[in-house]
Structures are given as C-alpha cells and as structure tokens.
Amino acid sequence: MSTNKLCIGLFGFGVVGKGLHDVLHSTPTLQASIKKICIKNNSKPRSIASENFTTDANVLLDDENINVIVELIDDADAAYLIVKKALENGKAVVSANKKMIAEHFEELYALQQKYNTPFLYEAACCASMPIIRNLEEYYDNDLLQSFRGIINGSTNFILTKIFQEQVEFNEALLLAKQLGFAESNPTLDIGGFDAANKLSILLAHSFGIIAKTDRFIFNGITNISLQDATVAKEKKYSIKLVANAQKLADGKLAAFVLPQFVTEADDLYHVHNEFNAITTESSFADKHFFKGKGAGAFPTASAVLSDISALRYDYKYEYKKIAHQTDTVLSNDYYLKVFVSVDNIEKLNKKDFEWIEEWHNEFNYSWLIGVVHAANLFKSDWWKKAGISLIACPDAVIENIDYKKISKRSLELAGVV
C-alpha cells in the first residue's frame, strides 16, 4: 500500500467522524480521501453534500477502490460485523471502538492472522495518546513490570469536579454531560466498563494477555461521595479511577480497574479533567509517564489519522507480546489494601477482610482501611452495592501478608477476631 493513495470508506459521522473529515481536509500531504460515508439515519441534516452518504454498508465494503475502512460508529455489534467483513475483503481497518475490540479481541486477532490485513485502533485507548504504538514498539524487548493509568476522560472530569469544586457526584455528572464529556447514557463510563475495555486491550499489547473484562476486577465511580473526597483530602490524597497491571513475584499479573487514592508525588495526581495518562515501569527504560487528552473529537480524530498515516507504509501490529509472553497469566491471588466507606456499617461483613487497620464511625458515614484478598473482590459484589464505596489505597497491591506480624491482640483491637 506504500505508494497507493488511501481511499477511505467511513462508517459513522458523529463528532469523531466529522472531526476526521475536517482534519483530513487540513492535511493534504497525507494523500488520503474519504470516498463514501455510511450512516444509519439518512434524514439528519448534514454539514456536507448528501451524495457523500449511503445507508448501505456494502456500498463501502464491496467497493474495490476503497482500500481503507474507518469504523467510528457506536454500536459494538454492528461494528464487529463491519470490521470482520472488511478484513475478509482484504481492506485495512481503523477503528476507535474499544468495546467492540475488547469483546471480540480473540476473533479479531485471528482474522488479522488469517487475512494478513492491518487492523489499527490507537484511538480506542486514551484518544490522542500514542499508547498502543509505544507499547507495541518501544517496550518490545524491554521487560515491562507494570503500567497504571487514568484511561477514561469522563470519570476523570467528574472526579476533578468533585475534588476541585466540592460538588456531589450527580452534579458533577450533569456538568460533564453539559460540556460533552459524558454521553447521555453515561453507564459505560461511570460504571467503569469503558476503562475495563481499554485495560483489556492494553493487556494484550503490554503483556500478551487476551482477556475479556469478566476476567479481572473492575468498578467505576458511581458510589464515590463528597464525604469520600473529604477523607481523601484530609489524607492529602486525590481520588482517580486507575487501571492497574502489575507483574507479581510469581510472574503472574495482577490487573484491575478501581477508584484509587493517589499521593501528590504520583504523576497521576496532576492529571485533571478530560486528560488521560499512563505510567509504565520497565527493567531498562525505568519509569515513563505519558499524558494527553483522552476525549474529544479532534484528539480522537488525530489518533485515527495517525493510524491511517501508518497504513501508507503497511504498518501492522505485530502482537509480539502474545507471541513471546505465553507464560504470563492473570492472577487474583494477591491482597489489596483498600478504603471502604458505607452509609450503614451493617452492610459490611468482617469475614470479607483479612484485617482492618483503621476505622471511623460517624452518623450515616463510616469508613475503614483494611486488607482484602483479590479473589474475594473478584468473586463477590458486596463492595459494589449502593451505599458502599471501595477505593484502593496507594501501592494497594500486597503480595503476602505476614500474619506473624499481626498479633492476636491487634486483631482483637481492630475487631477482626
């Protein structure tokens, strides 16, 4: 494809699709043009002439002159069928659909191997940030130990507002909707599903693990209250929704998405509003920190454009980690140090905690800091129920609890035995 002009069939003309259209018009050096745009609803008024549009997917998928399909629609199931047929027809595909990619990763990986056709999706993780490309290329031979990140812009915007302007969750969510940082149905974002989908994709490119979101612990921020934020502030923490992937001593991988207390010394502390960020730790390069806009039409379109540009020189993800790191598997056999707040202390069950380090009771608001086993969080949902909020502490992952160091007396004092 290196010398070919890129002829694009675009699915979807929402904010990102329109953004891409505008961006392509501003970068004539790319030698790429959109031949046809497939939309669902032909009756909406559009900013460009109607002959650019069709509602028939096959007009794009069967057009031999179109060599690149760019898929920017909301519907994950429809998107999967489009991507599948495009790859089968030998067309390169660029997508920003994290839900579709996370849910069908294994099939999509197999399709790429079978048809030897590029499928790029930089925009699916952290919008404008080139995180997938860097994980693929730069940490290729370095030994990645961990990554942590803020990978959902809407929830970071909401948490920033709760912290900086002391508003309650629902008020912050309303503001996020008004400013276009949250969808009218924001469940995917605030429930943590979007961040979990992105973690799923990043696990494949960083550690070679193909795992759907039902394979690891995740939650969103719906239960975070202004009172939680007040406690965090007293402890000089901020609260962020953080995706974590960390090699354990046994070579297995701890992976989860949870609200987390972060200290001021943590780079993630300084990531505000719709920005996303990733920190990596590897044996040779040591610590890296990347920050960029994780939402918005132009930042997302810029990543789509970067993928389109990479197609000019036949760039493909090599999925080197999947090939090389076949021994890395997910584990829930570790402990997490967590903050748990609750509107009624009766909702908590002592048996869910290995031990409890600190607790406070106030009228209608109690909180504790304790240690839970990850397998407990994975298999149960007591901690996701209304009125309960669970926030990972800084450096939350504990590989071994030395019970010898916890005397019977301290456990009695803590009310554990």
Added chain:
Amino acid sequence: MSTNKLCIGLFGFGVVGKGLHDVLHSTPTLQASIKKICIKNNSKPRSIASENFTTDANVLLDDENINVIVELIDDADAAYLIVKKALENGKAVVSANKKMIAEHFEELYALQQKYNTPFLYEAACCASMPIIRNLEEYYDNDLLQSFRGIINGSTNFILTKIFQEQVEFNEALLLAKQLGFAESNPTLDIGGFDAANKLSILLAHSFGIIAKTDRFIFNGITNISLQDATVAKEKKYSIKLVANAQKLADGKLAAFVLPQFVTEADDLYHVHNEFNAITTESSFADKHFFKGKGAGAFPTASAVLSDISALRYDYKYEYKKIAHQTDTVLSNDYYLKVFVSVDNIEKLNKKDFEWIEEWHNEFNYSWLIGVVHAANLFKSDWWKKAGISLIACPDAVIENIDYKKISKRSLELAGVV
C-alpha cells in the same frame, strides 16, 4: 533485514555500551548479538573476555557479517568518521551521540539519502524516552504548534538540588558528579551545549529545520545562584533549563534553550532530578506530555535497544517534516520577557531592554523583569557574562509589544527613558 539475525559491531564500552551488552543478554527474543567491540584503550581491565575487543575500527567496519554498527563513544569527530564509513559500507547505524549528530546533521541526512541505509538515534534525545520516533510518526500529519522540554538530565538534577536543598550551584554540581549524573568535565551539560545539540536534532524531526546550535539562542545554568532560586520561590516558580520551539504568527519558528521560570500548573514543574520531559501542542491531538529518565546507562541502553529492534523490520526515519515543511524557518524577530539578576547593576545597559517592568536593588544582588528583543540576545553576549543570570519568564515569547499601551510616564518610572 526483516528476517536476518542482527550482527552488531559495537564502538565503545563505557557505561552505556556495557549496559547495552547486559540488556542484550537479558533479551534473547531480539535475535541480536554483538560480534566485536572496538575500544580505544586495550589496557583497561574489562568485565568480559578480551577476544571480544579490538582497537582497529576497520575490523568492524569491513566485516561483511556485521550488519549493524552501534556507536557509543564520546569523541564526536571520531564518531562521525565511523558513522560515515558504516553508512557508505551499507551497514545500519545506531548512535547516541547528540553532539556528533547535531554538528553533522546535513551530511548525515545526505548520506542516508545516498546509501538508503537506516541511521537511528533515539538515545541521543532524552535517553529512554521515545521522543524522536513519536515526533517522526505520530505528529507526521498533525500540525505541531510547539514543543517545550527539559532535555538535559544533569542540569535538571543540579537545579532540583539547588531548589530542594538550598545548596549553591557548585555544591550541587559536585553532588551530581559524585552520583554519576555529570561528567568530570561537565561544560557540555551546564553550559547548555548538550541541550542545544538535542534541540538542534529535535527541530529537524518536529519542524523540518536543519540548524546547528549557532543558529539559535542558548545558554546553560552556570550563573544561576541560590538568590535567583529564592526569588523564584517567592514568586512560586521553579527554575528549569527549558528548550523551546514555537511557531510564531508569521509561520516562522522561535527556538531557544534558556533557564526558565515555570509555574506549578506547568507539567515541567514536576520533573525532578535526572528526569527529562517534553510537552507538545498540536492542532488536533492538543497537549501531550512525556516524561522519562534522561540519563543513566540502562535508560540510554533501552533506547539503543529499541532502535536495534526497529532495524529488524527495516525501520528508517523518513524525515517527513524536512520534505514537507520547507517553508518553516527560524526567526529571532520576537520578544522575550526575562528575569535578569546581576551582582553589580553597572553591568546592565538600559538599551538592551525594550522596557523594564519591575526591579529590585539589594547590596551585591539586583534583579529586574523586562522585555528584550530575541535578536539582541542572539547577537550579543552581555547576558552570559559572569555575575549576570538571565532566566526566561513563563510564557516568555511575546510576538508584538504594543508601545501605545506603554505610556511615556510608565517608561519614565521604570527608568527606561
């Protein structure tokens, strides 16, 4: 080269060369091995067997089995001759020698075009950070507006110590030497030459400008005093050595390396010790921030390794900006808002300032904040003399001064007329 095993001829076995040797031994998946190492001094005791070494460069350069030359020596002139001959002999080259690359950029660029041989040097800018690759690939089609960065680890370490531990410059420099963050002859670092060399390289990859360091304003940190740090702290600033490249309204580019006041809201404020960082602003992706270790054997070796790895799939810099942005040229036709301190006020000349906004006189220490024309700084060296310290203010670049807004009276009060 995609299927070939990489057979490396290594020049230099200092800390980075040894680091690379160790790293290659830990990453057998790379399928790369060092065949021979060329060193200057054969009598030093080495950690590996003597048959690995030679003092004859041609043993490596004329070996038909060696397909990659990795050049990690100090001497920029010798390095240039090695790289030149290697490219002429059709061998891919990886280098970390920013001085050599900046000084010979034009010839090296021409050699790559002529022999169509890859020459990669990610480690030459910000050690472990993949900044050149991202500038080449990711901002390919996006319209980069500016980048700013801390691109020298030694000076950032020294400034961090001056700030955090209130030690004088010489004491901080001594500590940097003891910890291995500064060379025994640190002039390249503290004089700003190293940062200027890196800016020169980054200008080519970001804006397509080939310019040696004598084409733009630069200085180091030798004149920064503890008193300057105290003033900065009072103003809630930190002082960093910052490389700047910024598109002006007329399409030309302002580029300079100067100590600069940075505010707490600036991501560069939180970059400490030997870390480096770059912020970029572009039309579509908006703001990006990258931070990573800018010094040290393993961080530098990791970038060299990443280049070696990229050679497996015949990766080359395409220098797309040089091809596309032929209209972007450097300019000194702009103003800079600066802080200037001096041990004796007589050393300053009013005519060097467009106007003076604020000034303080103390015994043996006076300072002012004023506006200078960049062309003045470029063509004169009054501001580099002993006892004078010039620090750019935040948002230092001013494109136009509206003299109508500066009344005669205010200029009189400021002592300008």
